Amino acid sequence: MAEASTPTPFQALIDAHAGAVAVFLRGIVPADDVDDVLQETLVAALGAYPRFDGANPRAWLLTIARRKAVDEHRSRARRPDRLAEPDAVAAAGGRDQRGGELWSRVAALPPKQRAAIVLRFALDLRYREVGAALGCSEEAARRNVHEGVRTLRAAEADARLTATSEESPR
Amino acid sequence: MNADPKPGKMSDAELGAAARAATAGGLDLGALSAAVAERAAADGILDLAYSRVDSPLGDLLAASTPAGLVHLGYPNRPLDEQLGALAERISPRIVESPRRLDEVRRELDEYFAGRRRRFGLALDWRLSGGFVRRVLKETARIPFGETRTYGEVATAAGSPRAFRAAGSALGANPIPIVVPCHRVLRSGGGLGGYGGGLDVKRELLALEGVLELSKGTSPDPGRRPRRRHRGSP
Numbered sequence: 031m032a033e034a035s036t037p038t039p040f041q042a043l044i045d046a047h048a049g050a051v052a053v054f055l056r057g058i059v060p061a062d063d064v065d066d067v068l069q070e071t072l073v074a075a076l077g078a079y080p081r082f083d084g085a086n087p088r089a090w091l092l093t094i095a096r097r098k099a100v101d102e103h104r105s106r107a108r109r110p111d112r113l114a115e116p117d118a119v120a121a122a123g124g125r126d127q128r129g130g131e132l133w134s135r136v137a138a139l140p141p142k143q144r145a146a147i148v149l150r151f152a153l154d155l156r157y158r159e160v161g162a163a164l165g166c167s168e169e170a171a172r173r174n175v176h177e178g179v180r181t182l183r184a185a186e187a188d189a190r191l192t193a194t195s196e197e198s199p200r
Numbered sequence: 201m202n203a204d205p206k207p208g209k210m211s212d213a214e215l216g217a218a219a220r221a222a223t224a225g226g227l228d229l230g231a232l233s234a235a236v237a238e239r240a241a242a243d244g245i246l247d248l249a250y251s252r253v254d255s256p257l258g259d260l261l262a263a264s265t266p267a268g269l270v271h272l273g274y275p276n277r278p279l280d281e282q283l284g285a286l287a288e289r290i291s292p293r294i295v296e297s298p299r300r301l302d303e304v305r306r307e308l309d310e311y312f313a314g315r316r317r318r319f320g321l322a323l324d325w326r327l328s329g330g331f332v333r334r335v336l337k338e339t340a341r342i343p344f345g346e347t348r349t350y351g352e353v354a355t356a357a358g359s360p361r362a363f364r365a366a367g368s369a370l371g372a373n374p375i376p377i378v379v380p381c382h383r384v385l386r387s388g389g390g391l392g393g394y395g396g397g398l399d400v401k402r403e404l405l406a407l408e409g410v411l412e413l414s415k416g417t418s419p420d421p422g423r424r425p426r427r428r429h430r431g432s433p
Contacts, residue, residue, distance in 0.1 A: 037292035039283040041233065041250075044295070049227050056223040072236045076293055077245045129218035132210065136219070151212070151219035179215065186210050
């Protein structure tokens with residue numbers, strides 16, 4: 031806690047930031063796991079709360095959420111029965127087809143770029159806060175987003191090329 | 201964000217729309233908080249659970265630690281302020297969980313419905329110490345429907361001359377109603393003070409049959425409550 035200020039009840043953090051954490055998790059873990067990872071994130075945060083310095087609670091919670099998402103991914107990888115499941119995130123992509131396709135490509139990005147894209151575009155965070163949530167510098171956050179966007183554009187161009195050549199074979 | 205450089209190519213706006221669509225969804229904060237509270241309690245890291253408790257006196261704020269009920273607050277004090285004080289004095293690990301206050305809610309409901317004359321709730325006394333705690337513990341022994349004076353309570357707490365201090369101890373009662381400080385009055389029969397306001401004190405005394413409340417009119421604060429027979433506590 032900042033010195034001389036009264037500590038904030040943890041419930042106030044849930045009220046103010048659980049929505050943002052839920053959005054982030056919907057973007058980076060399979061839909062079936064979102065509720066569970068969200069609860070794990072908040073329980074872990076509650077446990078660590080007395081040691082939290084009070085600065086930027088949203089970025090702090092997002093950092094913990096990312097760690098919990100990684101843990102979840104690892105434990106899922108250890109359960110072969112669940113490996114075969116399609117990535118529900120991709121399926122959940124936009125209502126329209128183009129948005130859905132786009133989002134399935136986001137799901138295929140390297141994890142850090144994917145997380146950066148979700149923070150930047152779903153939560154509309156500034157690069158500085160994207161960096162704070164990912165535990166990297168503002169510059170590195172910007173780079174992750176830009177590389178992710180470049181990959182998405184390239185994948186889209188490839189897809190269009192393929193579609194075009196399939197539609198009009200010479 | 202830079203605008204789409206070439207038409208037909210994925211723009212930032214398009215990516216934003218897809219991202220928002222893919223991550224949209226409702227969130228039930230109450231259910232989430234309750235689930236977090238249960239998991240945290242199982243892990244032993246939930247220091248305080250709280251809930252609003254509906255009552256004829258308005259929404260009360262009840263908070264408990266693993267040891268028992270620690271705070272019961274009247275609506276004349278803002279919720280944020282009460283929770284902030286609990287965060288400071290006990291722990292900021294506070295989560296809203298109506299279910300963890302079910303027992304408190306049930307006993308209070310029964311009390312207000314006239315079906316309960318004494319509370320069986322576990323209490324956590326940590327918010328009071330020394331003389332204040334002794335006064336409150338003596339007050340907790342006053343039976344339903346009876347009253348004592350500040351002096352009598354001070355005497356029972358071991359300091360017969362400290363009746364003024366007893367008054368301020370009762371004013372600092374963190375668990376009113378359950379620790380029935382409303383049953384302590386001035387020696388002349390005047391109501392004395394009350395943290396929840398004198399109207400609340402009158403209502404509680406009326407509920408216990410000590411005071412008659414004339415409907416529609418505000419009772420005279422100076423009126424003498426009918427003094428009931430006094431058994432040993």
